[in-house]
Amino acid sequence: MRTHWTVLLAACVICGAPRAAEIYPARPVRMVLSNGPGSAGDILGRVAFMRASEILGQQIVVDNRPGAGGTIAVEIVARAAPDGYTLLGTSFATHSVAPHTYKSVPYHPINDFAPISLFAVTQAGLCVTAGLPAKTTREFIDLARARQGQLLMSSSGVGSTSHLVGVMFLRAAGVDSTHVPYKGAGPSMTALGAGEAHWTLAPIAAVVPNMKAGRARCIAVSGEKRSAIFPDLPTIAESGVPGFRFLGWNGVMAPKGTPRAIVDRVNAALVQALNSGDTRQRYAALGEEPVWSTPADYAKIIREDYERFGKVVKQIGIKTE
Numbered sequence: 001m002r003t004h005w006t007v008l009l010a011a012c013v014i015c016g017a018p019r020a021a022e023i024y025p026a027r028p029v030r031m032v033l034s035n036g037p038g039s040a041g042d043i044l045g046r047v048a049f050m051r052a053s054e055i056l057g058q059q060i061v062v063d064n065r066p067g068a069g070g071t072i073a074v075e076i077v078a079r080a081a082p083d084g085y086t087l088l089g090t091s092f093a094t095h096s097v098a099p100h101t102y103k104s105v106p107y108h109p110i111n112d113f114a115p116i117s118l119f120a121v122t123q124a125g126l127c128v129t130a131g132l133p134a135k136t137t138r139e140f141i142d143l144a145r146a147r148q149g150q151l152l153m154s155s156s157g158v159g160s161t162s163h164l165v166g167v168m169f170l171r172a173a174g175v176d177s178t179h180v181p182y183k184g185a186g187p188s189m190t191a192l193g194a195g196e197a198h199w200t201l202a203p204i205a206a207v208v209p210n211m212k213a214g215r216a217r218c219i220a221v222s223g224e225k226r227s228a229i230f231p232d233l234p235t236i237a238e239s240g241v242p243g244f245r246f247l248g249w250n251g252v253m254a255p256k257g258t259p260r261a262i263v264d265r266v267n268a269a270l271v272q273a274l275n276s277g278d279t280r281q282r283y284a285a286l287g288e289e290p291v292w293s294t295p296a297d298y299a300k301i302i303r304e305d306y307e308r309f310g311k312v313v314k315q316i317g318i319k320t321e
Contacts, residue, residue, distance in 0.1 A: 024084055024262055025058040031252070032063045032077050034070030034090040038186030039156065040122055040203030040288075041250045045089045047282045048119045048290070051273035056265075062089075066184045069159045069320065070094040071105050078107040082257035084266065088113070092249045093161045096305040100313040101159035101320045109306055114258045115298035117270045118251040120283075121291045123227055124165050125204040125218035126236055127211075129195045137220045137240040140199070144175040153177045154188040154197030159320040162188065162202045164309075165222065165246045167316050169201055172241045192216050203248060204230065204287040222246040229287045249291075249305075251298055263295055 031049055035041030042064060049060040065073035074094045080086035095109035107113075126137060132151075134140035144151050153170075155163035158181045170177055180197055182188040185206050191197040192207070193215035200207075201222065210216035220236045221227050224245045236244045252270060254263060273279055274290035283290050293301070 024265055025056055027085065028059040028061050029056070029084065030063055030086045031060050031089050032065055032073045032086065034066065034073035034088070034094050035064070035250075036066035036156070036184030036186055037064050038189060038206065039066075039184065040120070040205035041089065041091050042185075043205050043286060044120045044122075044250060044283065044288060047279055047286075048270060048273050049089070051276055051279050052266075052269045055269040055272050069098040069102065069157060071098050071102065071107070074098075075106040077253070077255055078112045080255050082114075082255040082259075084254060084258055084262035086255065087116070087266065088253045089119075090251065090253065091161060092305050092309070093159075093164075095302050096309040097159060097161065097164055097313060098320075099306070100310045101318050103319075110299075110303060112256050113253040114256055114263050115295050115302060116252040116254055116263055117267045117295065118249055118291050118293040118298055118301070119270060119274060120205075120250040120288055122203040122205065122248050122250070122288060124162070124201045124222040124246055124248065125207055125233070125287075126169070126199070126201055126220040126222070127192065127204075127207045127216050127218040128199045129192050129197065130215050130217065131195050132198050135219060137234070137236055140219060141173050141175055141240055144170075144173070144177060149176045149178055151177045151198040152180050152196070154191045154200045155179060155181050156185045156188050156202070157181045157183060159318055161248050162200055164313070164316070164318065165248075166201045167318065168246065168312065169222075169236065169241065169244065171316070172244050201246075208285075208287050227287070228289060229284055249301065251293070267295055 053060045077088035099105050099109050134143050153166050192200050193210040220239050221233050271292045274292045
C-alpha cells in the first residue's frame with residue numbers, strides 16, 4: 001500500500017510540473033527599468049507593459065532604477081532568480097555603451113541575459129529650447145560656431161545615450177558646446193524646457209511634452225530616413241551633416257537561465273501588446289512606432305551594437321568612473 005501511494009504521489013508531481021509551467025505568471029512580474037521616470041524608455045515601456053499585463057493576466061510592476069548609466073538596474077536583474085518574475089526593461093546604452101565607458105560593470109551585457117523582445121527603436125531628435133533662434137540644423141551649427149562652447153547641451157548623465165549622440169553630432173558638425181549632465185532624462189528635459197539648457201539630442205518621445213507645451217522644438221532627426229510620425233522633420237544627414245546616423249533601442253530581457261517557455265510567453269504577450277491598435281495610437285501620440293522582435297533577432301542586435309558602439313566610444317574617448 002505504501003508503495004502504491006508513493007508511486008501515485010510521484011505521478012501527480014510529474015503531471016503537475018507542466019501545469020505549473022503553464023500558469024506563468026502566477027503572481028505580479030517586476031519590471032526593473034534602467035531608465036528614469038519621464039524618459040523615452042519609461043514612457044514607451046509603460047504603454048507596452050500595461051497592455052502586456054492584460055494579456056498575461058498579471059500586473060507588471062514597473063520599478064525605475066536609474067543611475068550609473070542604467071547599470072544599477074541591470075545588475076539587479078543579472079543577479080535575480082531566473083524564474084520570469086524579475087525582468088529588465090532597458091536601452092542600448094546599458095549593453096552597448098556602459099560596458100565601454102565605465103571602468104567595469106557588474107554584469108556581462110551578452111552572457112548574463114536572455115533577450116526577449118524589443119519594444120522600441122527610437123530616433124534621437126536634435127531639439128532646442130524655445131528661446132533659441134535656430135530653426136534648422138544649419139542655423140544651429142552656425143549659431144554654435146558663433147558662440148563656440150557657450151551653448152549648453154543637456155544629457156541624462158555622463159556616458160548616457162544623449163551624451164554619446166550629442167558628442168557624435170558635435171564632432172561630425174565641427175563645433176563645440178558645454179555638456180551639462182543631469183541625473184536622468186526627466187531632469188534633462190525639464191532643464192531644456194526651462195531654458196537652463198539650450199539643446200539636446202534625445203529620443204523624440206522624451207521631448208514631446210515640451211514640444212506640445214511650446215517649451216522646445218525639434219529641428220531634425222538622427223535616423224537614416226525621416227520619421228513616419230514627424231515626416232516634416234529632415235534627417236540631420238540631409239540638413240547639414242552628411243553621413244550622420246544614430247538609432248537607439250529599448251527592449252526586455254530576463255536573467256540568464258530563464259526557461260525558454262517563459263521567454264516565449266513574455267515575448268508573445270509583448271508582440272501582441274505592441275500590435276494592438278491602442279498601443280499604436282499611444283506610441284504615435286508620443287512620436288514613435290511600436291517595434292518588436294524574436295529573442296534570436298534581439299540577441300543579434302545586442303551583439304552587433306555592443307561591437308559597433310564600442311568602437312564609437314573608443315574614438316570619442318568617453319570614460320566614466
